[in-house]
Amino acid sequence: MEVLPDFVNGWEQINLTITKKGAVRGLHGEAMNKLVTVAYGYVFGANVDTRTDSKTFGAVQKRYMSL
Known part of the structure; x- marks a missing residue:
């Protein structure tokens, strides 16, 4: 990827998703930073922290995100 090469190097995966208003997206459990x-x-x-060996196992973070 030539756009922002210093930023994108080192990422395992780069996705762009377009989702319609009101849609519900699925669960994701990949062991990588996002x-x-x-x-x-x-x-x-x-x-949700699903790492069974973590002190924060089961902890939930909820947030709204916008530009």
Whole structure:
């Protein structure tokens, strides 16, 4: 990827998703760091710590994100 080469190098995966208003997206459980941003509108996201060996196992983070 030639756009922002210093930023994108080292990422395992780069995705662009377009989702219609009111849609519900599925669960994701990949063991990798993720950068999530919103280009238009807003989204609600929830994260759950599923690492059984973690002191924060089961903890939930909820947030709305917008540009």
